[in-house]
Amino acid sequence: MAEDQEPKKVEEKPKQESTESKENGEKTPEETPPVKEMRSIVLTGFGGLKTVKIQKKPEPEVAEGEVLIRIKACGLSFQDLMFRQGAIDSPPKCPVTLGFECAGEVEKVGEGVEKFKVGDRVVALPECKAWAELVSVPEKYVFLLPADITYQEAVAVTMNYILAYVLLFDMAGITPGKTVLLHSAGGGVGLAVAQLIKTVPDIKLFGIASKSKHEALASTIEHLLERGTDYASEVRKVSPEGVDVVLDCIYGQECNLGYSLLRPLGKYILYGSSNVVTGETKSIFSVAKSWWQVDKVSPIKLFDENKTLGGFNLRHFLHHQNGSAVIHAVYDKVIDLWKKGTIKPVIDSTWALEDVHEGMQKMHERKNVGKIILDPSLEPKPKPATPAKEKGKKDKDKDKKEDDKKEEKKNKDEETNGTPASPDSKEAKEKESS
Numbered sequence: 001m002a003e004d005q006e007p008k009k010v011e012e013k014p015k016q017e018s019t020e021s022k023e024n025g026e027k028t029p030e031e032t033p034p035v036k037e038m039r040s041i042v043l044t045g046f047g048g049l050k051t052v053k054i055q056k057k058p059e060p061e062v063a064e065g066e067v068l069i070r071i072k073a074c075g076l077s078f079q080d081l082m083f084r085q086g087a088i089d090s091p092p093k094c095p096v097t098l099g100f101e102c103a104g105e106v107e108k109v110g111e112g113v114e115k116f117k118v119g120d121r122v123v124a125l126p127e128c129k130a131w132a133e134l135v136s137v138p139e140k141y142v143f144l145l146p147a148d149i150t151y152q153e154a155v156a157v158t159m160n161y162i163l164a165y166v167l168l169f170d171m172a173g174i175t176p177g178k179t180v181l182l183h184s185a186g187g188g189v190g191l192a193v194a195q196l197i198k199t200v201p202d203i204k205l206f207g208i209a210s211k212s213k214h215e216a217l218a219s220t221i222e223h224l225l226e227r228g229t230d231y232a233s234e235v236r237k238v239s240p241e242g243v244d245v246v247l248d249c250i251y252g253q254e255c256n257l258g259y260s261l262l263r264p265l266g267k268y269i270l271y272g273s274s275n276v277v278t279g280e281t282k283s284i285f286s287v288a289k290s291w292w293q294v295d296k297v298s299p300i301k302l303f304d305e306n307k308t309l310g311g312f313n314l315r316h317f318l319h320h321q322n323g324s325a326v327i328h329a330v331y332d333k334v335i336d337l338w339k340k341g342t343i344k345p346v347i348d349s350t351w352a353l354e355d356v357h358e359g360m361q362k363m364h365e366r367k368n369v370g371k372i373i374l375d376p377s378l379e380p381k382p383k384p385a386t387p388a389k390e391k392g393k394k395d396k397d398k399d400k401k402e403d404d405k406k407e408e409k410k411n412k413d414e415e416t417n418g419t420p421a422s423p424d425s426k427e428a429k430e431k432e433s434s
Contacts, residue, residue, distance in 0.1 A: 040097045041131035041356050046086030049357045060136040067116050068108040068136045069124055072151035074374040075101035076359050099130030103154040113139050121145040123154040127319045133376050140324040143331050156345035156371035161334045163314050164192035167247055171269050171310055178244040179204040185221055186213035188371040194220045195343045206235055216369045232257050264306040271312050346370030354380035
């Protein structure tokens with residue numbers, strides 16, 4: 001009997017300790033809270049839209065010198081399309097959360113953070129990870145927002161207008177009386193350039209955009225040119241000597257045309273390479289073609305022709321060339337212009353995180369006029385049934401009707417012959433209909 005009771009005591013002891021630990025407020029392994037998760041737009045591999053997926057990810061921890069932001073709005077740019085295809089230099093390994101710009105509210109600050117506190121409204125330019133519900137960003141890439149700007153406006157202003165400001169005033173050194181040729185005039189950066197350039201008197205601006213966008217741009221840009229046409233000859237008709245500044249985000253053959261239009265002392269500035277994005281996935285042929293189409297200009301030619309070639313990559317400058325102090329100074333100037341009403345960001349459309357494919361596709365087709373926004377609080381659009389599912393449903397309904405007709409005919413025949421329908425057939429029919 002004693003031997004039988006000893007195992008019972010051994011079994012009861014941990015139960016008693018467990019009860020005592022609960023009474024003392026200690027957590028048992030079973031009570032460990034589950035890991036908090038958030039929605040995140042993840043690039044699972046470089047390629048087409050299918051590689052971009054909504055996934056649940058653990059909420060990020062805030063590290064020393066970082067700010068944890070509850071995201072209210074995210075920005076989509078052409079850089080995100082190039083990133084998805086792997087058409088940028090030194091892309092990170094997949095899977096990785098997409099997105100370079102977001103705005104929201106500070107939820108937590110890490111040790112050593114001095115400029116921000118919990119509850120602050122901010123906009124941030126992290127290198128990836130912005131397309132989610134939460135993101136932890138180093139303090140130097142975070143900017144304080146004015147009280148009366150919306151999160152969507154903040155996203156539309158920050159990256160696009162910072163880039164446009166640097167191009168015009170730091171790179172081009174724009175002054176009164178100059179003539180400027182602008183590519184992709186209907187995009188977020190293009191519209192930012194068009195608004196900022198009005199702060200300088202007597203500027204002649206030529207804007208290149210798809211014909212479908214001309215009506216929307218007519219009130220902003222005086223001289224509109226159609227994308228894909230011989231715009232160089234159209235520029236010459238208005239400005240026979242050419243232009244002082246070319247702002248190009250296309251690359252490829254456009255580089256040669258832009259350079260040929262430069263006057264002496266003119267400046268050609270490249271700030272993108274959207275020509276390498278042709279199909280849904282990266283095309284080595286498109287990359288090679290764009291590179292091959294560009295004339296190789298030697299420094300001695302620039303010397304002889306008194307022209308300047310330049311380029312600006314905001315992501316590189318901010319994250320890899322220690323440019324955060326300069327970008328913060330530019331941001332302050334841009335926000336001052338916004339407060340005065342001098343600039344007003346144009347928002348093309350707003351999408352739920354789950355509808356990111358549609359937003360990306362719209363930008364890929366160059367149909368947006370202004371900024372495309374992602375909003376984590378929006379409900380996704382109802383998805384229409386695919387043709388395959390519709391066809392399968394119709395076939396199933398058709399088969400069911402045919403089976404019902406056969407069963408009905410069989411029952412009538414049996415009744416005509418004086419034989420009642422079998423209970424099994426009735427039950428089968430009832431089950432089928434249920």
